[in-house]
Amino acid sequence: MNKLKVAVIGNGSIAKYRHIPEYASREDVEFVAFCDFTIELAEANVEQFGGKAYTSYEELLANEEVDVVSVCTQNVDHAKVSIAAANAGAHVLCEKPMATSLDDAKAMIKAAKENNVQLMIGHNQRLMPPHVKAKEVLQSGRLGKVLTFKTTFGHGGPDAWSVQGDESWFFDKSKAFVGAMGDLGVHKIDLIRWLFDEEVSEVAAFVETLDKQGDVDDNATCLLRMQGGAIGTMAASWTYYKGEDNTTSVYCENGVLEIKDNANEQVVVRLNNGTVERYQVGAIATNDAGGQSSSGVIDAFLDGIIEGTEPVISGEEGMKSLNVVLAALESAETRAFVKVN
Secondary structure (H helix, E strand, O other): OOOEEEEEEOOOHHHHHHHHHHHHOOOOEEEEEEEOOOHHHHHHHHHHHOOEEEOOHHHHHHHOOOOEEEEOOOHHHHHHHHHHHHHOOOEEEEOOOOOOOHHHHHHHHHHHHHOOOOEEEOOHHHHOHHHHHHHHHHHHOOOOOEEEEEEEEEOOOHHHOOOOHHHOHHHOHHHHOOOHHHHHHHHHHHHHHHHHOOOEEEEEEEEEOOOOOOOOOOEEEEEEEEOOOOEEEEEEEOOOOOOOEEEEEEEEOOEEEEEOOOOOOOEEEEEOOOOEEEEOOOOOOOOOHHHOOOOOHHHHHHHHHHHOOOOOOEHHHHHHHHHHHHHHHHHHHHOOOEEOO
16 A cells, blocks of 8 residues: 655644644555754654654655645644645645635635645534534424524633744744634534535724733634624633633524533534434544544545545635634724625
8 A cells, every 4th residue: 555645844732633643544645744943843753653853844845755735834834834735746735724815715726726736624523522513403403593603712821722822933923923813713603614615704802911921812702693694792801810711602483502522422402392312423622632642634534635536625625714714813903794705
């Protein structure tokens, strides 16, 4: 069996806890290179998994034969690294937010198409078992029309999780571009778009720095109007110091759908007729080390490459979610409702 040759560019926590172990769990891949500005991080991975360590992604792509690249860099480098990898003939899995502008996102999509490689964006919330079950419930039609919703994603912040701690690039706008809104908010925006199979049409937002150091937001609260008419709220936070919250409630004509992040039950359907359905389908992956190795992203990415199918989370989908983030940032700055084109 010819193994897919994998390079991981950016060796921080998202690579350490999700990408690398998920690749390592498969027998059909081989690590050929690790790249990070901090060479010690790359060298530690080489020692454990093999391959060669680099500090320059350009040098890596010029010197190694690579089939697959995971782009786990600081946000502002996502586009240029992804484009370079695609131009080198590699399939690309890029972390979110995929880029810092629509022009960059379009350039990433164009590079993948021109080089006949796949571009997938790591919006892992779509693949979490509770969210898959919730979409199945909504698609069944028994809840009727979606009227309102609320969704939240928060934890104590990247300073408690990033390999760099308080000095993490997450807090530097020149490297991160955006804070909690881009780190967590984009996940829940993507989730809502996917759950409802429709786009956000209008957004109003507060995107604020309330408690963390740095020059990016640590909290964002958005009001979203969907194309189908439903309205709801999305909250993203780095200041949930008492524990992570990754929950969603959808209020419909015939009842309510609750997506929970606890071990006992993950999806609850409460119908207006008094019927209650409870589902234990598997937990949502969390930001502790134990919750990082089962996102399903790597399997979906590699299986799509092997089978020659379209990425389950395409560049186009990543760009649509990014577009809502950009609209939210505009709303926060202008203090006005912003239509999403």
